[in-house]
Amino acid sequence: MAADASLMLEAALEQMDDIIAGSKAVTELTNGLCELGSPIDVGSLQALQLAEELRLALELQEDGDRGREALRSRLPCSTSHALLEWLERGTSPSNNETHQERLERLEGDKESLVLQVSVLTEQVEAQGEKIRDLEASLEENSDKLLSTEEMLQQELLSRTSLETQKLDLMDEVSCLKLKLVSMEEEQDPAHRDDKQRKAEVPKPLSPCLPPSRHPSLPPSGRGSISLSFYPSFFLSCSLSPSLTQQNHVVVRACKTPVPYMHVHCVRIKRTQSGSFRADSLPHGDFKRRGVRSTTGPSVAHMGDTAHDVNTPFSKWSCDQVCVWLEDYGLGQYIPMAKQWVSSGQTLLSASPHDFEKELGIKHPLHRKKLQLGLHAISSASSETSAKLDHVWVTRWLDDIGLPQYKDQFHEARVDGRMLQYLTVDDLLLLKVSSQLHHLSIKCAIRVLHANKFNPNCLKRRPGEESQPSPSEVMQWSNHRVMEWLRAVDLAEYAPNLRGSGVHGGLIILEQSFNEESLAVLLSIPPQKTLLRRHLATNFHSLVGAQAQRDKVHFLESPGYAPLSTTAKVRPKKLGFSGFSHLRKKRPDDSTDYVCPLEPLQDESLRNGTRQPRTDLGPVQDGDTEGREQVGPPLC
Structure with missing residues (x-):
């Protein structure tokens, strides 16, 4: 009896312990759920308590897995299915997706990712090809740029050398012109005039040469010969504006000996006006110190108008003044000067207004040039700068690096x-x-x-x-x-x-x-x-x-x-005080x-x-x- 009572007491105590343990678990679970804010009723608590008791009972099985297996076999199928369904539904995903569906979805995602990786790989390869092509094109263009720069450098060097040669040639031409002018200045005009007076008059050459080949030959029996008969015998001097003095044409001897032909000089003069007429000379006659019949308006005879250096400028005749204007670079005003100037005193006593009105000198620098020349003549001053004409000034502009103003300076003389x-x-x-x-x-x-x-x-x-x-x-x-x-x-x-x-x-x-x-x-x-x-x-x-x-x-x-x-x-800008320039x-x-x-x-x-x-x-x-x-x- 005592043994049975002990067993019953032990079983009761174990049940009490289980009840107490289950109550604690339910209390803890209830507290946790209450903390989460979920609504829990009494039935739910009982279900949770029973689930916890089931867990404890399974853990307390002495036989371990064998006892649990035996216990599961004795459990009704409906109960096991209900528990499994309840447990699986509780652990299923929120979208009610099964494991198979999820696996299929993941496999589809994997295939799409593999496809995307292959597409991206192809794009990377294409971009790499483009990069390699661009690098090759860049290298090719760099080579072309280097070759172009080398060609440009060679072109610049060649152009520089050509410019240097051009400047050297221009300098040589300028030196030759200056030497020619200096040589002509060294010659004594009086000595040349004396030689011309003593020169023999050439005899007719018509017996020597057929008239048909030389239509400009004067009729036989004349005592002179036209200069146009020997166009190839003349050494043409430069008639450019650089020679403001009188130029000379030298008659050279022909390769074929021509009798009675003497070398002589004929003084000709450059002019800018077209007032020279060919009918001013006798037709077919040669006049000493005259002009060639083929010179046209570019030359005019000046033998009769050459002024005497001892004659004062105020006593010069109109022709002498016109010759001086031509030599001075103002030949374009000769036609009006012939109508207005009676002597050199006319220019000396004239005012700038008279120059503009009577001579038509509209350019202010031409008036200034004329007055500077008249002042130098009237004061008899000798200036070295007077030997430098307007053509030399244009070359001087080249030397100082301002060739762009040559036309303006030349026009202003x-x-x-x-x-x-x-x-x-x-x-x-x-x-x-x-x-x-x-x-x-x-x-x-x-x-x-x-x-x-x-x-x-x-x-x-x-x-x-x-x-x-x-x-x-x-x-x-x-x-x-x-x-x-x-x-x-x-x-x-x-x-x-x-x-x-x-x-x-x-x-x-x-x-x-x-x-x-x-x-x-x-x-x-x-x-x-x-x-x-x-x-x-x-x-x-x-x-x-x-x-x-x-x-x-x-x-x-x-x-x-x-x-x-x-x-x-x-x-x-001139104000009222600017009118003081009117005074001297x-x-x-x-x-x-x-x-x-x-x-x-x-x-x-x-x-x-x-x-x-x-x-x-x-x-x-x-x-x-x-x-x-x-x-x-x-x-």
Whole structure:
């Protein structure tokens, strides 16, 4: 009995423990669910308690898996199915997808991903092919660019050499023309006239040559012969405007000996008017010191109008004055001068208004040129600049690097004398508006003053000097500066100086012109600092220490303004006070001149040094005292 009671008590205690354990689990689960906020009723709690008891009972099975298996076999099928359905439904996905469906879906996703990977792989391969093609095209274009640059460099070098040869040939032609002019000046006109008077009159040559082959042969029995009979026997001299003096035609002997043919000279003269008539000479007769019958309006005889050097200009006849106008480069006004001028005194006593009204001189620089020439004749002053004609001035513009103004200067007939009295208004009238070009012309005129207007003072070719002095650099032409750039390894930028107005005088004499100005004119980019530093080093070595100190001092001065290569010179606006130009200016009132210069500055210019500029009138080579202004007020 005691044993049975013990067993019953033990079983009761175990049930109590199970109940207590189940209550704790239900309490914990209830607390957890309540924390989640889910609504729980009493039936649900009982179901949860029973499920927990089932779990505990299964865990307490002594036989382990065998006991659980036996217990499962004794469980009714409906109960097991209900529990399985309840458990599977609780663990099924939210979209009610079964494992098979999910597997099929994942396999489809895998296939689509594989397809996408293959497509992307093909696209990557295609892009790689395109990249390789572009790289090959880039390499090919790079090779073409390099070859094109090499061809461009060769073309630039060839063009530079051709330009150099062209300039050399032009210089040689200019030298030959100047030599021809100097040789003609050396000849004594009186000696030539005496030889012409003593020359024999050639006899007729009709017995020697058939008349049918020479229709210009005069009739037999005449004592003279037309010059047009021997067109191949003449050595034609240059009739270009560079020869303002009288040209000569020399009769050469024929290869076939012709008897009684003597070499003689016939003086002919160039004219710009068409007033010469062929019927002014006897037909078929040869007149000594006349003209050829084939010259037409380009030449006119001047043997009867040649003036005597001892005769005052005021007593010259109308023909002599016309000859002087032709020699002076104003031949286009000869027709009206023949109608108005009675003697040289007519021009000396005329006013600028008379020149415009009676001679039709509308160009103000032509009036200025005429008055400068008349002033030089009336004052009997001898100026070296008077020997430089307007054709020389056009070549001078080539030398200083301003060939673009040759047509304007040639049309205005600007000669060496006019350069002395050139004003800012004159340059504006000549369409020179650049401030840099004004400075270039001013410095070039100062170089002419320093060299007494020597026509050959500018150097066009490199000499034998290894290190030229500033006085030698001051005489460099624009072409010589370009040669210097080629010598310092800047040949590719040298062509940029054409038409810039840069010459040795501008480099040395103009304080505002420095290495930065030259770099801008050469179009050297600012980012090429090494190249600009190389240019600055050679520039400082070229100008010398004294000129460089002057430029630095000018750069540090308070009123310094950088030299602009694009700045323009504007004409002054005249107010009511501007009418003072109508009065006669004083001799020292010469602020309008482009290059006011004192005689004492000549020596300083020759030495390559600078002196403070004073606004005095230009230098007259022959007379430094008693100068009188004959510039703009006369026009």
